[in-house]
Amino acid sequence: xxxxxxxxxxxxxxxxxxxxxxxxxxxxxxxxxxxxxxxxxxxxxxxxxxxxxxxxxxxxxxxxxxxxxxxxxxxxxxxxxxxxxxxxxxxxxxxxxxxxxxxxxxx
Amino acid sequence: xxxxxxxxxxxxxxxxxxxxxxxxxxxxxxxxxxxxxxxxxxxxxxxxxxxxxxxxxxxxxxxxxxxxxxxxxxxxxxxxxxxxxxxxxxxxxxxxxxxxxxxxxxxxxxxxxxxxxxxxxxxxxxxxxxxxxxxxxxxxxxxxxxxxxxxxxxxxxxxxxxxxxxxxxxxxxxxxxxxxxxxxxxxxxxxxxxxxxxxxxxxxxxxxxxxxxxxxxxxxxxxxxxxxxxxxxxxxxxxxxxxxxxxxxxxxxxxxxxxxxxxxxxxxxxxxxxxxxxxxxxxxxxxxxxxxxxxxxxxxxxxxxxxxxxxxxxxxxxxxxxxxxxxxxxxxxxxxxxxxxxxxxxxxxxxxxxxxxxxxxxxxxxxxxxxxxxxxx
Numbered sequence: 001x002x003x004x005x006x007x008x009x010x011x012x013x014x015x016x017x018x019x020x021x022x023x024x025x026x027x028x029x030x031x032x033x034x035x036x037x038x039x040x041x042x043x044x045x046x047x048x049x050x051x052x053x054x055x056x057x058x059x060x061x062x063x064x065x066x067x068x069x070x071x072x073x074x075x076x077x078x079x080x081x082x083x084x085x086x087x088x089x090x091x092x093x094x095x096x097x098x099x100x101x102x103x104x105x106x107x
Numbered sequence: 108x109x110x111x112x113x114x115x116x117x118x119x120x121x122x123x124x125x126x127x128x129x130x131x132x133x134x135x136x137x138x139x140x141x142x143x144x145x146x147x148x149x150x151x152x153x154x155x156x157x158x159x160x161x162x163x164x165x166x167x168x169x170x171x172x173x174x175x176x177x178x179x180x181x182x183x184x185x186x187x188x189x190x191x192x193x194x195x196x197x198x199x200x201x202x203x204x205x206x207x208x209x210x211x212x213x214x215x216x217x218x219x220x221x222x223x224x225x226x227x228x229x230x231x232x233x234x235x236x237x238x239x240x241x242x243x244x245x246x247x248x249x250x251x252x253x254x255x256x257x258x259x260x261x262x263x264x265x266x267x268x269x270x271x272x273x274x275x276x277x278x279x280x281x282x283x284x285x286x287x288x289x290x291x292x293x294x295x296x297x298x299x300x301x302x303x304x305x306x307x308x309x310x311x312x313x314x315x316x317x318x319x320x321x322x323x324x325x326x327x328x329x330x331x332x333x334x335x336x337x338x339x340x341x342x343x344x345x346x347x348x349x350x351x352x353x354x355x356x357x358x359x360x361x362x363x364x365x366x367x368x369x370x371x372x373x374x375x376x377x378x379x380x381x382x383x384x385x386x387x388x389x390x391x392x393x394x395x396x397x398x399x400x401x402x403x404x405x406x407x408x409x410x411x412x413x414x415x416x417x418x419x420x421x422x423x424x425x426x427x428x429x430x431x432x433x434x435x436x437x438x439x440x441x442x443x444x445x446x447x448x449x450x451x452x453x454x455x456x457x458x459x460x461x462x463x464x465x466x467x468x469x470x471x472x473x474x475x476x477x478x479x480x481x482x483x484x
Contacts, residue, residue, distance in 0.1 A: 005116070005120050006119070006120045006123035006124060006127075007116045007119040007120045007123065010119065010123055010401060013405075014401075014404065014405065014408070017405065017408035017409060017412065018408060020408070020412045021408050021411060021412060024411070024412065024415040024446070025446060027415075027419070027444070028415075028419065028444035028445070028446050031419060031443065031444045032443050032444055032445075035441060035442075035443040035444075036443065038271045038272075038441070038443075039160065039163055039164065039443050041269060041271050041272055042164050042271065042272040042274060042275050042276075043163060043164045043165075043166060043167055044167075045268065045269070045272045045275055045276060046164050046165060046167055046168060046272075046275045047166075047167025047168070048223070048224070048225070049221065049223050049224070049279075049281070050168060050169050050204065050224070050302050051164075051165070051168060051275055051276075052165065052168045052169070052172060052328075052333050053165070053333075054160075054161050054164060054165070054274050054275055054337075055219070055235070055237070055273070055274065055275060055276060055277040055278050055279070055436070055438050056157075056274070056430070056438065057430075057434055058216065058217050058218075058219075058237075058277065058278045058434045058435070058436045058437075059217060059434040059435075060217070061208060063434075064208070064217065064219060064278070065219075066336060066340065067328060067332065067333040067336045067337075068172065068174070068181070068300075068328065070179065070180055070181055
């Protein structure tokens with residue numbers, strides 16, 4: 001008696017892995033439903049306190065509140081720059097969008 | 108079963124048997140390949156979910172924050188400044204905010220001190236869960252901080268903010284306005300910045316432009332700017348991937364190039380024998396195509412599955428030491444899963460297609476030469 005063909009085993013294994021791949025989307029939908037109240041609670045707290053940043057990197061002013069940091073301070077302008085704190089290498093430079101302040105034309 | 112399918116299955120049977128003959132080498136390749144996909148997919152899933160989380164959390168932040176600049180640096184808002192704003196159409200409310208940083212030498216961590224909108228009893232603190240954990244504090248405990256002027260202040264912990272909101276509040280210390288001003292010796296009537304609420308989102312930019320015109324030393328920061336900052340902050344192409352993965356990607360590219368650039372003597376002999384016993388060039392190429400496709404698809408699926416479990420079921424535990432940086436206070440949080448289908452498709456394309464193609468190139472060269480020459484080479 002011969003066993004199953006190698007291709008049958010390979011396809012079975014790939015089918016299991018592909019089902020796992022599809023299951024990640026179902027699991028993501030399930031987790032989203034379960035974790036939504038947590039997100040809503042955090043968002044509620046942020047709105048109540050008027051928070052502008054998340055507390056992911058707490059080591060320096062410009063990493064704790066990147067949106068509120070000075071426009072052009074040393075060590076915060078581009079990733080991979082010489083940096084006192086390693087965090088600056090992990091996130092991209094903040095794209096400040098200066099509002100239009102047109103200077104008046106001299107007469 | 109159609110003859111075409113049966114033929115492909117036979118080719119796959121043959122290529123699997125051939126792979127099994129070099130088991131260690133091929134399993135090693137599969138493991139390295141899957142590991143690379145795992146790291147890339149973990150970064151992709153983590154950063155995408157984090158961006159979504161941050162923008163969802165900060166959707167309720169103030170529409171406009173007005174900072175005052177002195178010599179290019181953020182400075183305090185002096186008394187009378189809010190009145191200079193006057194009555195700008197569209198601005199519903201303006202309030203001075205008080206917040207700042209405090210470095211705690213006990214645990215060598217930075218805290219964010221803040222006066223909330225709601226009342227807090229003087230002498231009492233509401234602290235973030237990260238700080239409570241690090242200092243071992245619970246409601247009712249007393250904690251003292253030495254202010255920048257050298258005076259020691261003792262506070263009672265009134266409440267610990269909910270652990271579930273840690274991503275936004277890990278290092279927060281909420282205190283009464285009087286305590287804040289005493290502790291930092293903040294000049295009376297001064298504020299850190301001003302939060303403005305604008306009812307109509309269409310008017311926010313106009314309001315900001317008017318503010319910028321009326322107060323040349325001010326810097327308005329719009330909520331849309333805050334959200335955009337967080338939408339782009341962990342751009343995986345720029346930051347994490349470049350910093351951490353460039354070495355791994357180059358190493359894998361060398362591995363793939365090595366495979367593409369030459370065949371082992373054993374593989375060449377195998378192709379020679381196949382051609383000598385009557386295999387067509389097309390069959391040899393199809394067989395190798397299946398080899399490349401099976402290895403790369405399997406690596407992608409294994410790597411991606413492991414990455415999903417790592418990021419969303421184990422809270423990206425392997426990234427923690429990297430993301431922690433030098434911060435003592437690192438929030439504990441579970442991300443709400445958000446999978447970017449386009450990014451997954453891109454990852455699939457860039458992991459499966461180049462490898463499959465890399466396998467085919469040398470085979471095509473070997474399969475189109477004379478079997479006798481291939482076997483003798």
